Amino acid sequence: MTRQCDQTDSKEEVEADDGEQKWKVGDRVYALWAGNSCYYVCTIAEVREKDRKVVVTWDDADTSHRTVSFDQVMRPSDETTAWSKSRIERRATVRQTEQKGRCLFTNEACEPGQVVFVERPLLVALPAVAPKLWECLQKLHGAQPLNLGTVTFHFAALVSVLTLDAADIGVIRDKYVPDPDEEPNEDVTRILQALQDAPCELAKEQISKLDGKSFQRLVSAWRYNSFGHHKEDGLVLYNRISMCAHSCDPTCCWSYGDEDAFVLRSRMALDKGDELTISYLQDEDLLKSTAVRQQKLQNWKFTCMCPRCSLKVDVGRGVRCQRCRVGILYPQATNASFELCRVCGSCPPSEDVAMLLHMEEEYVQRVDTLDKKDLEDVQQVYQAALDIFENHWILYVMDTILWEGHRQKNVMDAMEHQRRRIDFHQHYYFRPTFILAWCHEELGDCMMVQFPARKWHIVQEFQRAYQMLAVLCGSTHQYTASPYNKLWQVSNGTSNSAATNGTTAGG
Numbered sequence: 440m441t442r443q444c445d446q447t448d449s450k451e452e453v454e455a456d457d458g459e460q461k462w463k464v465g466d467r468v469y470a471l472w473a474g475n476s477c478y479y480v481c482t483i484a485e486v487r488e489k490d491r492k493v494v495v496t497w498d499d500a501d502t503s504h505r506t507v508s509f510d511q512v513m514r515p516s517d518e519t520t521a522w523s524k525s526r527i528e529r530r531a532t533v534r535q536t537e538q539k540g541r542c543l544f545t546n547e548a549c550e551p552g553q554v555v556f557v558e559r560p561l562l563v564a565l566p567a568v569a570p571k572l573w574e575c576l577q578k579l580h581g582a583q584p585l586n587l588g589t590v591t592f593h594f595a596a597l598v599s600v601l602t603l604d605a606a607d608i609g610v611i612r613d614k615y616v617p618d619p620d621e622e623p624n625e626d627v628t629r630i631l632q633a634l635q636d637a638p639c640e641l642a643k644e645q646i647s648k649l650d651g652k653s654f655q656r657l658v659s660a661w662r663y664n665s666f667g668h669h670k671e672d673g674l675v676l677y678n679r680i681s682m683c684a685h686s687c688d689p690t691c692c693w694s695y696g697d698e699d700a701f702v703l704r705s706r707m708a709l710d711k712g713d714e715l716t717i718s719y720l721q722d723e724d725l726l727k728s729t730a731v732r733q734q735k736l737q738n739w740k741f742t743c744m745c746p747r748c749s750l751k752v753d754v755g756r757g758v759r760c761q762r763c764r765v766g767i768l769y770p771q772a773t774n775a776s777f778e779l780c781r782v783c784g785s786c787p788p789s790e791d792v793a794m795l796l797h798m799e800e801e802y803v804q805r806v807d808t809l810d811k812k813d814l815e816d817v818q819q820v821y822q823a824a825l826d827i828f829e830n831h832w833i834l835y836v837m838d839t840i841l842w843e844g845h846r847q848k849n850v851m852d853a854m855e856h857q858r859r860r861i862d863f864h865q866h867y868y869f870r871p872t873f874i875l876a877w878c879h880e881e882l883g884d885c886m887m888v889q890f891p892a893r894k895w896h897i898v899q900e901f902q903r904a905y906q907m908l909a910v911l912c913g914s915t916h917q918y919t920a921s922p923y924n925k926l927w928q929v930s931n932g933t934s935n936s937a938a939t940n941g942t943t944a945g946g
C-alpha cells in the first residue's frame with residue numbers, strides 16, 4: 440500500500456526526468472519504510488550501486504529499515520522544488536487594485552489542494568550568513584532595545600546589501616512600504632554609526648555607500664513583506680509571494696518545500712482570474728473576533744475588508760439569551776445592538792447591551808492574562824463564562840488551554856474540550872486549517888486509546904485529518920503521512936504501526 444508522488448504537469452519537469460534517476464549522498468528523497476510500506480521523507484546516506492540499494496536517514500531519526508532498493512526511492516516532486524520564474528508567471532499575474540495596491544491573481548482554475556506555484560526565496564537572512572554582524576546588532580539591541588523589538592529586520596536589510604547584486608536590491612526596494620520617502624529613524628541612524636567602527640562582514644566601502652534613507656527603506660521592505668524563518672531566528676523574503684494580499688478567508692494556504700521554497704496551494708476551488716490571498720495572521724487568530732483580527736492587522740497598517748470582516752454580524756461572539764436562556768444572540772458589527780434571539784424573538788434593551796459588551800471586554804482581558812498552568816483557575820473562569828457566552832471565541836481559547844492541560848492525565852475531559860474546539864471552528868470558520876486537521880487527528884489518537892472498539896469513529900477522525908492536510912500541504916507531506924499511516928493501521932488492525940513512526944505533527 441503506497442502513495443505516489445503527484446504527477447508532474449510541466450514540460451520543464453518532464454524534460455528533466457530523462458532516463459533512470461541517479462542517486463547521490465545527501466539527496467532529499469521519499470523512500471519506502473518496510474515497516475508499513477509507506478513513503479517517508481529522508482536523506483540518502485549511502486549509495487550502493489552494486490546491489491542497487493541506498494541507505495537512508497529518516498527525518499524522524501527512526502533507525503529501522505534504512506536500506507531501500509533503488510526502485511523504492513522517489514525524488515521530491517513538483518510539489519516541493521522551486522519553479523522557474525517563467526513558469527510562475529504563466530500561473531499567476533500581478534495586478535494593481537484600487538483598495539489593496541498590487542495583488543496576485545491566478546491565470547488558471549485550481550482544484551482545492553492544487554499547487555499554484557512553488558517559489559524559491561529571494562534571500563534567506565539567517566544569523567549564520569553574517570555572524571559578526573548579527574552579534575554586533577544584538578549588542579546594540581541589548582544596550583538599548585530597538586523599536587521593532589528585534590534585530591532581524593535591520594539584520595536582513597544589511598545582509599541584502601552584503602550579499603545581493605544591484606538588480607536584486609532593486610527588487611527589494613520595489614516592495615511595499617507605507618512611506619517610500621521615510622526619513623531614517625533613530626535606530627537606523629544609531630546602527631549606521633555603530634557599524635563605522637564595529638568589525639563585521641560588511642566592507643567599510645559598503646557601509647560608507649549606504650545612506651540612512653536607503654537603509655530605512657530596506658528595513659521597512661523586510662518589515663512589511665518578509666516571513667519568519669520556520670526553524671531559525673531569521674527572515675525569508677520571496678518576490679512573487681510578497682504581492683499576495685491578506686484575507687481572513689484566504690483562497691490559498693502554504694507550506695515549506697525544499698530549501699525554504701514557498702509552496703502555495705489553493706485552499707478552495709479557484710476559477711481563472713480569482714485572487715490569490717493568504718492569511719497574514721496565524722490560524723488561531725483567524726478564530727478570533729473581527730475586532731481582534733482587525734486590530735492585529737494594524738501591524739501591516741490596513742483595515743481588512745475581506746468577506747469575513749465585512750459581515751454585519753459577528754457569529755464568533757455569541758451570548759446566551761438572558762430571557763429564554765436557550766437562544767444565542769450575536770452582536771452587530773457596529774456593536775450597538777444584538778440580533779433578535781432566534782428562539783424567543785427578544786432583543787436585550789440598550790442598558791443590557793452595554794452591560795453584556797462590558798462583561799465581554801472584561802472576560803477578554805481576563806482570558807488574555809490567564810496562566811495556562813493554573814488549570815483550576817482556567818476551569819473556574821471557563822465555567823463562569825459558559826453561563827454568559829456560547830459560540831464565543833474566548834471559550835475556544837479556554838477549550839484549547841484545557842485540552843492541552845488535560846490530555847496527559849485526564850483524557851476524557853480533554854476529549855470533550857477538543858470536541859468543543861472542533862465545533863467552534865466549524866461554526867465560525869469552516870475551511871481546512873492545520874488547527875482543525877490536527878484537532879481531528881489528536882481526537883482520533885485519544886479514541887484509539889479510550890474506545891478502541893469504536894473503529895468507525897476513529898477512522899472518521901483520521902480520514903478528516905488526512906483529507907484536510909492533503910489540501911493544506913499535499914498528500915506526500917510528512918504532516919499528511921501521519922494520519923494516513925494511522926488510518927492504515929486502524930483499517931488493517933496492526934499494532935506494528937507507522938503511527939509509532941509518524942508522530943502527530945501538531946502535538
Ligand SMILES: C[S@@+](CC[C@H](N)C(=O)[O-])C[C@H]1O[C@@H](n2cnc3c(N)ncnc32)[C@H](O)[C@@H]1O
Nearest residue numbers: 539540541615663664681682683684685739741
Ligand atoms: C506584502 S504587501 C502586499 C503587496 C502590496 N499590495 C503591494 O502593492 O506591493 C502588504 C501590504 O499590502 C496591503 N494589503 C494586503 N492585504 C490587504 C487587504 N486585505 N486590505 C487592504 N490592504 C491590504 C497593505 O498595504 C499591506 O501592508
